[in-house]
Amino acid sequence: MAAEKEDLLQGTLDLLILRTLALEPQHGWGIARRIQQISRDVLSVTQGSLYPALYRLEEQGWITAEWGISENKRRAKFYRLTRAGERQLVRETESWERFVAAVGRVLRTV
Amino acid sequence: MSAVRRTIAALRGLFQRRRLEAELDEELRFHLAMETEEQLRQGVSPGEAKRRAVLELGGLEPTKEAARSARGYRRLETLGQDVRFALRLLRRNKGYASAVVAALALGIGANTAIFSMVRGVMLRELPYRQPSRLVVLHQRDSRDAETDNNFSVLDIEDLRRRNRSFAGLAEYHSMWFNLLGRAEPERVQTGVVSANFFDVLGTKAILGRTFKPEDDKLGAQPVLVFSHAYWQRSWGGDPAVVGKTLQMNDHPHIVIGVLPPVPQYPEENDLWMPTSACPFRSDPRALASRRGRAYNVFGRLRPGTTLAQAQGDLAAVNRALLAEYPGDYPAGGYQIEAVPLLTELTARARPTLLLLLATVLLVLLIVCANVANLQLARLNSRGDEMGVRAALGAARGRLLRQLLTESVILALLGAALGIGIAAALLRALVAFAARFTTRTGDIALDGWVLAFTVAIAVVAGLLSGTLPAVSASRGIATALRSGGSGRPGPAGSLRLRASLAGVQVAVSFLLLVGAGLTLRSIAKLQAVDAGFDPANVLAVAVDLDWAHYKTPELRRVFHRALLARARSLPGVATAAYSSNYPLDGTGFRTAGVRLEGREVADSEVPQAGLRFASSEVFTALGIRLERGRGFADTDRDGAPRVAVLGHALAGRLFGAEDPVGRRIALAFDDPPIWHTVVGVIANVRDLALDQDPGGAVWVALDQRPALAGSLLLRSRREPQALTAEARAMVHDIDPRQPVGRVQTLETARAAALAAPRLTTILLSAFAALALVVTVIGLGGVIAFGVVRRTREIGIRMALGAGRGAILAGVLGEALVAVGAGLSVGAAVALLLAPVVARLLFGVSPTDPITYLAVVSLLATVAALACLLPARRATEVEPSLALRTL
Numbered sequence: 004m005a006a007e008k009e010d011l012l013q014g015t016l017d018l019l020i021l022r023t024l025a026l027e028p029q030h031g032w033g034i035a036r037r038i039q040q041i042s043r044d045v046l047s048v049t050q051g052s053l054y055p056a057l058y059r060l061e062e063q064g065w066i067t068a069e070w071g072i073s074e075n076k077r078r079a080k081f082y083r084l085t086r087a088g089e090r091q092l093v094r095e096t097e098s099w100e101r102f103v104a105a106v107g108r109v110l111r112t113v
Numbered sequence: 114m115s116a117v118r119r120t121i122a123a124l125r126g127l128f129q130r131r132r133l134e135a136e137l138d139e140e141l142r143f144h145l146a147m148e149t150e151e152q153l154r155q156g157v158s159p160g161e162a163k164r165r166a167v168l169e170l171g172g173l174e175p176t177k178e179a180a181r182s183a184r185g186y187r188r189l190e191t192l193g194q195d196v197r198f199a200l201r202l203l204r205r206n207k208g209y210a211s212a213v214v215a216a217l218a219l220g221i222g223a224n225t226a227i228f229s230m231v232r233g234v235m236l237r238e239l240p241y242r243q244p245s246r247l248v249v250l251h252q253r254d255s256r257d258a259e260t261d262n263n264f265s266v267l268d269i270e271d272l273r274r275r276n277r278s279f280a281g282l283a284e285y286h287s288m289w290f291n292l293l294g295r296a297e298p299e300r301v302q303t304g305v306v307s308a309n310f311f312d313v314l315g316t317k318a319i320l321g322r323t324f325k326p327e328d329d330k331l332g333a334q335p336v337l338v339f340s341h342a343y344w345q346r347s348w349g350g351d352p353a354v355v356g357k358t359l360q361m362n363d364h365p366h367i368v369i370g371v372l373p374p375v376p377q378y379p380e381e382n383d384l385w386m387p388t389s390a391c392p393f394r395s396d397p398r399a400l401a402s403r404r405g406r407a408y409n410v411f412g413r414l415r416p417g418t419t420l421a422q423a424q425g426d427l428a429a430v431n432r433a434l435l436a437e438y439p440g441d442y443p444a445g446g447y448q449i450e451a452v453p454l455l456t457e458l459t460a461r462a463r464p465t466l467l468l469l470l471a472t473v474l475l476v477l478l479i480v481c482a483n484v485a486n487l488q489l490a491r492l493n494s495r496g497d498e499m500g501v502r503a504a505l506g507a508a509r510g511r512l513l514r515q516l517l518t519e520s521v522i523l524a525l526l527g528a529a530l531g532i533g534i535a536a537a538l539l540r541a542l543v544a545f546a547a548r549f550t551t552r553t554g555d556i557a558l559d560g561w562v563l564a565f566t567v568a569i570a571v572v573a574g575l576l577s578g579t580l581p582a583v584s585a586s587r588g589i590a591t592a593l594r595s596g597g598s599g600r601p602g603p604a605g606s607l608r609l610r611a612s613l614a615g616v617q618v619a620v621s622f623l624l625l626v627g628a629g630l631t632l633r634s635i636a637k638l639q640a641v642d643a644g645f646d647p648a649n650v651l652a653v654a655v656d657l658d659w660a661h662y663k664t665p666e667l668r669r670v671f672h673r674a675l676l677a678r679a680r681s682l683p684g685v686a687t688a689a690y691s692s693n694y695p696l697d698g699t700g701f702r703t704a705g706v707r708l709e710g711r712e713v714a715d716s717e718v719p720q721a722g723l724r725f726a727s728s729e730v731f732t733a734l735g736i737r738l739e740r741g742r743g744f745a746d747t748d749r750d751g752a753p754r755v756a757v758l759g760h761a762l763a764g765r766l767f768g769a770e771d772p773v774g775r776r777i778a779l780a781f782d783d784p785p786i787w788h789t790v791v792g793v794i795a796n797v798r799d800l801a802l803d804q805d806p807g808g809a810v811w812v813a814l815d816q817r818p819a820l821a822g823s824l825l826l827r828s829r830r831e832p833q834a835l836t837a838e839a840r841a842m843v844h845d846i847d848p849r850q851p852v853g854r855v856q857t858l859e860t861a862r863a864a865a866l867a868a869p870r871l872t873t874i875l876l877s878a879f880a881a882l883a884l885v886v887t888v889i890g891l892g893g894v895i896a897f898g899v900v901r902r903t904r905e906i907g908i909r910m911a912l913g914a915g916r917g918a919i920l921a922g923v924l925g926e927a928l929v930a931v932g933a934g935l936s937v938g939a940a941v942a943l944l945l946a947p948v949v950a951r952l953l954f955g956v957s958p959t960d961p962i963t964y965l966a967v968v969s970l971l972a973t974v975a976a977l978a979c980l981l982p983a984r985r986a987t988e989v990e991p992s993l994a995l996r997t998l
Contacts, residue, residue: 031140032147054141055179073143075150080140 016048016056018099021084021092024066028083030073031057057082065091137180141173195518202519209491210523213484217527217573219882220480222534223473225558225566229535230546231466232565233556235459240375240555242315243413247454248420249378250282250410250427255445262447264410266394267403268434269307272449275430278415278423283310284388285409287380289821291658291851293360298851299347300656304382305391311338313413314375321355321370328369328387335366335390341374343383362392363660376552378458379409392659403441412451423451443716462549464952465872472627472879475620477573479883482613482620483890484577488520489610490897492585513582520578521571528570532558535566545875548868584609607901607926610894615930615937617887621880622938622971623945628880629963630949630956631873637955638869644797644806645695646735647858651832652694653839654853656821661849668818669750671846676727678842679824684835687827689730692723692819695799696861705780706810708766709787718780721762722800722809725819730811731757731794733825734858741773741792748813755813756788760796762808777810788812802865803954823853832857869954884971888978894927896982903989911991923986924979931975935968 023029023037034057035048060066065088073079084092145166152162167173203210238244251261252268264272264284273282284307292299304310308329317323318338328336339354348354358365366386388394399405414423427449435446536558547553655675662668672690679688693699705718730736731743739760748755756777763772772793778785796806814822824843826835840852899906906919946958956963 030143032144036151051176051179054137054144054176058180073147075147077143077146078139079143080136 016052017060018092018095019046019048020053020056020060020082021065021088021095024082024084025089025092028071028081030071030079030081032079033073034082060088064088137177141176141180192518195515196522198515199519199522203523206491209487210526213487213523214526214530216480216484216886217524217570217577218530218534220473220477220531221524221528221566221570221573222531222538223879223882224470224477224569225528225531225535225562226538226542227466227469227473228565229539229558229562230542230556231470232559232561234462234546234550234552235455235466236561237555239455239458239552240373241454244315244455245453246280246414246416247314248412248414248423248451249454249457250412251450251452252406252447253450254443255448261409263406264408265403265406266400266408268406269408269410271434272410272427272430275433276423276426278418278426279412280415281309281313281413283307283313283411285310285411286394286407287382288391288393289656289853290361291656291660292384293658293849294358298658298849300654300851300853301343301383302380303391304377304380304385305388305394306385308387310385310411311372313411315413316372316375318370319373320352321368323370323372324385324387329389331389331395333387333389335361335364335386336369337361337366337390338369338385339371340377340382340384341372342381344371347383361660362390362658364390366390374554376458376550376554378454378551381551403438411454420451420453427451440715444714458552459550462546462552465549465868466546468627468949468952469872469875472624472876475624476879476883476886477569478576479617479620479886479890481573481577482617483886483893484520484523484573485580486610486613486890486893488516488578488581489584489613490893492516492581512585516582516585517575517578520582521574524570524574524577525567527573528566531570532563532566535562545868545871548871580609580613607894607898610897611926611930614887614891614894614927615934617883617890618931618934618971618975619938619941621883621887622935622967623942624876624880624883625967625971626938626942626963627949628873628876629967630953630958630960631869631876633956633960633963634953635866635869635873638802638866641798641802641955643695643799643802643862644736644795645799645858647695647862648735649828649832650733650735650858651826651828651835651839651855652697652858652861653824653826653836653843653855654822655690655824655843655850656853658850659820661847662820665750665818668820669815671850672727672814672818674846675824675843678846679826679839682826682835682838682842684828684830685826686829687729687733687825689727689733689825690814690822691726691730691734691825692814692822693799694734694823694825694858694861695797696802696858696865697823698861698864704810706762706766707778707780707785709776709778715780719765721765722759722807723779724809724811725814725817725822726811727814730825733827734797735827736797737795739793739795740771741790743792743794744811744813749815752816754786754788754816755791757792757794757811758790759794759806759808759811761806762810763790763793765808779810779812802862872952884974888974891927891931891975891978892982894930895923895979896985898923898926899982899986899989902986906986906989907991910989916987919986919989920983923983927975927979931972931979935971938971939964939968 019038020034023034023041026037029037031053035053038046038048057066057068061068061082065085066082067085068080068082070078071081145163148166149159149162152165153159157165239247241247250264250272252264254260254262266284269282269284276282286305288303288305289300290303292301306324308324308326311317311323319341321338323338324336327333337359339348344350344354352371354368355370357368359368360366372385393399394408399407412423414420431447431449435442539556539558543553543556546556657668657671662671676688676690679685682688692702702723703720704723706721707713707718726744728744728746728748731738741757743757744755758766758772766772766777767775772790775790776787777790778787794811796808798804798806799809800806824839826832826839828835836855839855843850843852902923906923909919909922942964943959948958950958
């Protein structure tokens with residue numbers, strides 16, 4: 004049961020990360036801030052799950068990372084969407100919208 | 114694709130671990146710094162800001178651990194770590210580790226050894242071309258499905274001509290001949306085969322050639338092919354043997370080839386000859402006889418023909434032959450059956466091997482249960498370590514894997530040792546298997562056997578590790594809460610241990626019943642009244658060379674001289690000569706028996722064993738005379754012909770009438786030669802101890818001088834001591850005459866018992882091993898329960914509980930487990946009883962005495978195993994126990 008819940012969260016988090024990176028390359032902390040800000044503090048990324056998610060996405064080849072200099076002149080690891088990642092984002096966005104629409108229909112009808 | 118990429122990433126990760134770790138560290142530090150700045154911006158104090166940042170990140174170590182495991186290389190790396198850790202732990206716990214490894218080595222080694230036999234004998238393909246297409250044909254009586262009536266020369270010719278399913282049918286029989294032309298005359302077992310025999314099998318000579326059709330023409334130059342074993346044994350593997358001329362049956366024979374080492378069936382022949390070279394098979398009477406059924410037939414199925422199709426084809430041919438020659442078959446006719454060669458070769462070994470395999474698997478199961486029990490005990494004392502590791506961020510799955518790695522490593526160490534044990538046993542096992550099958554050359558510890566060993570070791574490791582690991586990881590949560598007092602773990606694990614002990618008791622029950630039944634069976638077999646007295650009798654095989662003893666008169670002269678000299682040997686109480694002696698292992702000759710004044714159709718003539726024997730034979734063999742008399746020296750050539758009947762045969766032929774004085778004839782004598790029955794002897798189990806005696810006709814040697822037989826010497830001293838004198842005596846009478854096998858009747862009887870005895874010894878050894886392991890397991894459960902409850906016992910004793918109540922409390926779970934184990938074991942044993950029925954002699958597979966004995970043995974041993982450690986409970990010092998509260 005625990006596993007199911009985790010999977011759902013993980014999938015959602017992956018989508019949010021990919022979407023955030025579609026705007027511009029960003030470091031981990033920046034990604035977390037951005038998600039929080041854009042969702043107006045509704046979605047707060049559990050930070051402990053952010054980095055595992057990033058590594059997983061990197062391993063799947065959807066994002067790559069390189070070291071750069073952050074806005075406050077620190078060395079930081081910046082993540083960037085790959086071509087495969089862009090395609091994955093489109094796929095995941097579509098399936099997410101289908102899912103939301105379906106749930107919406109059910110809620111309206113039943 | 115992604116699997117490949119993940120593996121590459123995992124491997125890269127493994128080698129760049131240091132760099133990746135540093136990067137992870139730096140990245141997380143950057144995150145913390147940013148988070149802290151953010152908190153500061155919001156006006157929190159620096160120390161508090163840092164704390165909150167860490168908190169938000171969810172604790173630094175777990176985050177790192179989660180991030181690491183997101184990378185594939187973790188899995189490989191943890192395996193390496195687990196292995197290193199496990200080895201370190203085992204080094205520290207040498208006693209525990211060696212106990213577990215030794216137990217597993219015994220369990221796994223037994224499996225390796227038995228499986229190597231199963232693989233070599235039953236699973237391996239026969240070393241012939243396309244061996245699955247090879248079959249053996251049997252011609253069976255519809256009323257007697259056991260006996261193979263074999264085929265006549267004409268039968269075989271017709272089968273060859275009329276069948277549509279065989280690429281080839283080959284003929285085979287085996288005879289003993291004397292081989293001359295070397296320093297010593299030699300008795301050789303000779304396969305007599307049609308020219309296509311080796312082509313049908315698909316066996317090519319390793320030296321020279323096998324037979325060609327021209328070799329099998331009547332009057333062709335006789336040729337010989339050597340078997341590999343005989344070539345090695347008797348000729349030292351000399352390649353120059355091909356082309357040599359050897360004297361046999363009064364003819365020069367040319368050696369044309371040597372066979373590769375292939376298993377032989379049904380006999381292990383020394384050499385082979387074409388049918389035309391065999392003086393008996395090439396006799397015009399044999400060639401023209403449809404009823405002279407004495408030959409085996411091997412066949413190779415045509416490509417694309419199934420066994421069932423061949424069976425149907427044979428049935429059709431058989432029907433046609435029955436219709437054409439009704440007088441040559443018994444009423445009801447014969448059925449022809451095709452049996453795959455592999456099945457035929459291994460039929461006798463299969464039940465025993467499968468029983469042994471099942472036994473060793475059960476033994477391994479008990480060992481696993483015991484190892485699981487040991488692990489549980491040790492894990493309970495390791496509960497604190499587990500708790501601490503869990504608190505430091507080790508995931509539950511990770512701990513589980515660590516524990517399983519440990520038990521699999523133990524099992525693999527056990528397997529390595531087990532393979533050594535099996536290798537040491539291999540020679541004995543081959544000798545054992547040779548009692549059932551000629552296919553022992555293929556028994557080896559080959560890749561298959563090693564793979565099997567590793568596989569069962571891994572399964573055993575997982576089996577013995579899973580329960581304890583799951584139970585331990587479930588107990589982790591409670592481990593720290595209990596304050597690390599070193600108290601063994603939760604009550605659940607005691608129940609688990611008790612049920613494991615219950616499983617052991619149940620399986621032990623099965624094995625003990627199996628061993629008990631075979632023990633009772635062999636005791637019955639040993640005590641069976643075989644009808645003869647084997648003590649102090651030496652049998653010296655003297656098979657006359659037919660080429661030198663062509664006429665009955667020549668044989669008579671030899672027999673008379675032999676007996677006269679033998680009776681004057683010092684120490685010999687009785688001497689006789691007989692074509693057969695009990696349990697000599699040779700197939701006995703049979704003949705149809707006609708009664709005077711009773712007309713019976715040819716096909717309905719009763720069949721009986723036929724023996725040729727001199728005077729005093731029944732005294733020499735210790736066979737009891739029931740009526741009339743035995744043979745006397747007066748039953749000579751020219752005197753009225755006499756016969757003696759076995760008890761069972763007398764009943765079969767004459768019912769309740771007294772056969773003495775009645776006359777019988779042997780069906781093959783035409784016109785009939787009447788023999789007067791002069792006596793009836795008691796039943797003799799001379800073919801096999803577990804076979805009911807069918808009774809035989811005995812005729813007087815001097816009136817029918819047989820070619821083959823043995824001199825039987827009942828001695829007043831150690832019979833073996835007569836060997837040299839007997840040999841010298843034969844040599845003195847005829848220097849060209851070889852002496853065959855010399856053995857005492859005791860030896861022959863022991864050989865007949867060797868196979869069941871060895872099976873019994875193996876089963877008993879395995880059952881004893883199971884029992885010991887079970888006792889250790891049970892004792893462990895009780896001891897563990899006592900330690901776990903020391904406090905409780907102390908309190909109860911302080912409150913005035915008696916010893917009995919304390920004991921009952923401690924013994925409770927174990928006794929329930931023993932009881933349950935006994936009932937389950939008994940139920941399963943009764944269920945399996947029919948399976949072992951045919952391996953038993955004179956004992957029912959549900960023999961109540963065996964079951965009762967096993968129940969009381971197990972109950973007694975279990976009670977002792979429980980009581981000894983349980984007594985420690987009553988010795989608990991209440992004040993001491995309470996102080997540790």
